Amino acid sequence: MIPRYSRPDMVAIWDPATKFRIWYEIEAHACDAMADLGVIPRENAEAVWKAKDVEFDVARIDEIEAVTKHDVIAFLTHLAEHVGSDEARFVHQGMTSSDVLDTCFNVQLTRAADILIADIEALLAALKRRAYEHKDTPRIGRSHGIHAEPTTMGLTFARFYAEMDRNLSRMRDARAEIATGAISGAVGTFANIDPAVEEHVCDQLGLVPEPISTQVIPRDRHAAFFATLGVIASSIENVAIEIRHMQRTEVLEGAEFFSMGQKGSSAMPHKKNPVLTENLTGLARMVRAAVIPAMENVALWHERDISHSSVERMIGPDATITLDFALARLTSVVDKMLIFPENMLDNMNKFPGLMMSQRVLLALTQAGVSREDAYTLVQRNALKVWEHRTDFKEELLADPEVTAALSPEEIEEKFDLGYHTKHVDTIFARVFAED
8 A cells, every 4th residue: 555545553564574473473383382292393393483583584585485486485495594494394384375374364454453443443432522512513404415304413423423333343343253363284174284283373373263264264254354344434435425515615514624734726725625535535445446356255266276365465455554544534534623503504594494394294284284285385385485595484474274274373383493403312322322
């Protein structure tokens, strides 16, 4: 992933030096387990740990791989250069390359998941704070982009909180599902290595043994993991789209923070563009782009092929690094976001009273008017407001067919804004129940 959309902690997980360090730990722990079983001499297992403080030379490993055309063999050759060829002769005993590659990949994904979980928790804290801050700040709700009925800005933040809270659960589940390891040898039968070795290695790396691994860890686990990243990315875009709409000049109910010295346009000095949330929309597309290839990796030939390998070398780093960056960026946007309550009220009253049409409709039916006739009465007055920007309540009061069914006091009562926000506390109690 390019540095522009990367954060160092996540990038470090995918650094080649980190990968080789994990490979080393897998091999060293496997030697320990085999020594415990009496399969290899204890002194050979201990000799492998002489490299525990070694900084593996990535360039040297690449140089060896240029000849061997095999990355694991290149690493093992380099390891022997540090440990000694005789001392290292039992390294990788009974193992196959996928034992190292797949177990390492899942270690990396679990570490990435831990960062993403922390990212989501930070975003949840920001959403919760803004939700309570604007719990009772009224704004017009919209369906199809058109004014519907009143809601509050707090409810907007609360629904995003609830969505991200579901994503937190999904991410935790995805981490649990991907946290498996396999040290089962060729075609996964343990023919040349004891299952106890796998159990020991997995225990040391914080994984659980894969129940049956053929020669690779089943890729349905990875498909579920990357699908989860895709869902989270879509939720990020969901929040970003709302903020982008709110920042439109003719709406301006909220906006990204515009810092001192920031420029919105190279041509138009007046511009304040929602560049961060537009960027998040683009980044979400890139994370979702990893989902289909991960799904297609599930179907492999027989016990193993490597059609998945090139895909995962790209989507593993790219999707996790991008999502980490996107979550952190969204957290900052939400935390610093500007809210304009006065503009929310102005927008709500752009077509005065129109948002109360359903209350009037229901009142007419309760007064004995058929629903079809009541709808016609309300709609014809509402259309006058659309066309002439008149006041909906005044139109109703001037309509003799409406006043024949409803008194002026009954009509007036239907324009109480508080009617629409009376259950906000109930919704908040549901959303933030665990807190």
